[in-house]
Amino acid sequence: MRVLPWREGAVLLYPEAEDASVEQLWAAWQAQPLPHIWDAVPAFDSFALYFDVHHWQREQLVATFLQRYNHASAAPKSRLHRIEVCYHPDLAPDLLAVAQHAQLSPERLIACHSAPLYTVQMVGFSPGFGYLQGLDPCLQMPRLATPRLTVPAGSVGIAGAQTGIYPQASPGGWQLIGRTHQQLFDVTQQPPARLQAGDRVRFVPISWEVYYARPS
Amino acid sequence: MPVHLKQSADWVELKRLGLGCSIQDAGRWGGQASGVSVGGALNPYARQVANILVGNPSSAAVLECLAGTTELHSAQPRYWAVCGRPSDCSVPTWRPVWAQTVRITGRAWVAVAGGFWTPLVLASRSYDPLLAMPPLVQHQTLPLGYPRFVKPPMQATGHQATGQVAPTWFVPDSCHPAPQFPERVRAYVGPEHTWLTVASQTALWQQGFRLSSHFSRMGARLEAAEPLQLAQVAKHASMLSSAVSAGTVQLPSSGQPIILLAAAQTMGGYPRIAQVAQVDLAVLAYQPKQIDMQPITLEAAEQLLRVQQQFLQGVQARVEYWYAQL
Numbered sequence: 001m002r003v004l005p006w007r008e009g010a011v012l013l014y015p016e017a018e019d020a021s022v023e024q025l026w027a028a029w030q031a032q033p034l035p036h037i038w039d040a041v042p043a044f045d046s047f048a049l050y051f052d053v054h055h056w057q058r059e060q061l062v063a064t065f066l067q068r069y070n071h072a073s074a075a076p077k078s079r080l081h082r083i084e085v086c087y088h089p090d091l092a093p094d095l096l097a098v099a100q101h102a103q104l105s106p107e108r109l110i111a112c113h114s115a116p117l118y119t120v121q122m123v124g125f126s127p128g129f130g131y132l133q134g135l136d137p138c139l140q141m142p143r144l145a146t147p148r149l150t151v152p153a154g155s156v157g158i159a160g161a162q163t164g165i166y167p168q169a170s171p172g173g174w175q176l177i178g179r180t181h182q183q184l185f186d187v188t189q190q191p192p193a194r195l196q197a198g199d200r201v202r203f204v205p206i207s208w209e210v211y212y213a214r215p216s
Numbered sequence: 217m218p219v220h221l222k223q224s225a226d227w228v229e230l231k232r233l234g235l236g237c238s239i240q241d242a243g244r245w246g247g248q249a250s251g252v253s254v255g256g257a258l259n260p261y262a263r264q265v266a267n268i269l270v271g272n273p274s275s276a277a278v279l280e281c282l283a284g285t286t287e288l289h290s291a292q293p294r295y296w297a298v299c300g301r302p303s304d305c306s307v308p309t310w311r312p313v314w315a316q317t318v319r320i321t322g323r324a325w326v327a328v329a330g331g332f333w334t335p336l337v338l339a340s341r342s343y344d345p346l347l348a349m350p351p352l353v354q355h356q357t358l359p360l361g362y363p364r365f366v367k368p369p370m371q372a373t374g375h376q377a378t379g380q381v382a383p384t385w386f387v388p389d390s391c392h393p394a395p396q397f398p399e400r401v402r403a404y405v406g407p408e409h410t411w412l413t414v415a416s417q418t419a420l421w422q423q424g425f426r427l428s429s430h431f432s433r434m435g436a437r438l439e440a441a442e443p444l445q446l447a448q449v450a451k452h453a454s455m456l457s458s459a460v461s462a463g464t465v466q467l468p469s470s471g472q473p474i475i476l477l478a479a480a481q482t483m484g485g486y487p488r489i490a491q492v493a494q495v496d497l498a499v500l501a502y503q504p505k506q507i508d509m510q511p512i513t514l515e516a517a518e519q520l521l522r523v524q525q526q527f528l529q530g531v532q533a534r535v536e537y538w539y540a541q542l
Binding site for chain 1: 246248
């Protein structure tokens with residue numbers, strides 16, 4: 001484990017080959033977190049801990065953390081989310097451009113995008129925004145040259161090898177290929193983000209009629 | 217002694233609202249894994265001092281005023297504290313003031329006895345536009361908590377006309393009370409510091425930076441005469457997004473660094489070339505025109521933070537004593 005002191009009251013851990021993965025560390029952490037920690041933040045290849053300096057010494061925290069969670073055998077428990085997506089071009093301004101880029105028919109593109117079982121690698125960028133891994137390589141496409149000033153909430157986008165859903169209206173540069181009516185971020189829930197790192201996601205295509213019939 | 221505030225029937229009215237005013241507390245912790253940024257007051261020192269001066273827990277919510285004129289009027293006279301560098305203020309700053317109306321022009325953090333009692337969202341009152349929280353509007357009333365100290369001061373300098381009274385003593389600002397050119401900001405190396413060329417590693421500490429007009433609660437863009445360069449190897453090594461926080465100095469491809477502030481996003485994909493000492497976030501909160509980065513070690517930065525905490529405990533003890541004498 002590469003341990004970076006990084007900041008006052010925080011430490012940054014980069015697991016190496018022999019260590020548990022970030023996904024495994026995060027799963028083990030959620031099951032049984034340590035006390036007096038302000039925040040634990042899993043990212044693609046790193047895990048950050050913000051700790052209460054009145055209760056933890058940096059070295060003591062790192063030692064306790066490694067002893068408790070760094071068992072590569074710990075199987076991450078993951079939840080499966082079925083996200084209903086309407087791929088109608090009215091709700092998917094970049095669908096045809098992506099289809100053209102991938103040299104696929106729109107129907108084939110929808111099939112390619114809704115087939116894989118995606119893994120949430122990380123939640124960030126904005127509240128509840130999950131970066132999903134597992135995109136069919138034929139759908140990879142760079143982000144827009146000029147980001148949109150507003151992307152509607154629920155928009156499903158593609159950027160490079162990743163796909164994701166905008167939980168709230170925000171600026172964004174991802175290629176938009178669909179939209180979901182499902183809420184992905186709710187401050188009354190704990191945790192507020194529906195997708196958490198390590199979760200699995202499957203997209204379920206729905207028609208335009210079904211999309212508008214669903215309560216948003 | 218832990219202090220737990222409760223909501224009271226009292227309120228204050230926002231008679232006038234300046235630009236970029238928001239309610240901010242010690243931040244929203246525990247949601248970064250869900251992509252929720254920490255936020256909180258841009259100037260943690262001013263937020264803590266203002267709260268201590270009126271008898272609140274130092275993490276209570278204050279009103280952050282960034283620009284323009286803000287006027288607050290409370291239903292009853294009570295204790296207020298205005299900490300910051302306002303260009304004009306109707307009450308003396310950095311001390312408790314017994315008053316009913318407070319008017320501030322410029323940048324300050326305003327605490328009121330009992331604390332602002334706006335609704336909690338994910339256990340914090342800090343305004344975050346991404347959480348669909350309502351922004352402050354002119355003429356709105358804000359609920360308040362129960363104040364600990366309600367007895368007006370006896371012996372003090374006061375303006376009889378306005379009914380306000382305040383002691384002559386005050387708590388000093390953590391940085392120089394007047395703007396400096398350049399302002400000194402202490403910092404230490406970040407995880408990707410070695411990605412810089414050797415020349416840029418030195419230039420980071422030796423050349424000054426101007427702050428561009430792109431300044432927000434999320435971050436400040438710096439402008440250097442000589443853009444900082446990444447070494448050839450590092451240009452090809454792409455960084456995977458990793459944790460960033462208030463004080464993180466990122467280097468986008470333009471070579472002009474960005475210092476993230478209180479409302480920093482949870483993750484960033486640019487090399488983290490340096491990290492500003494937490495105690496010097498107060499300097500950046502005043503939006504200096506120019507800064508010099510002074511290298512220190514992380515251990516030194518941790519020590520500065522400990523010293524500041526001890527100082528604030530001392531202030532708290534003195535303030536409690538002052539209230540007890542009333």
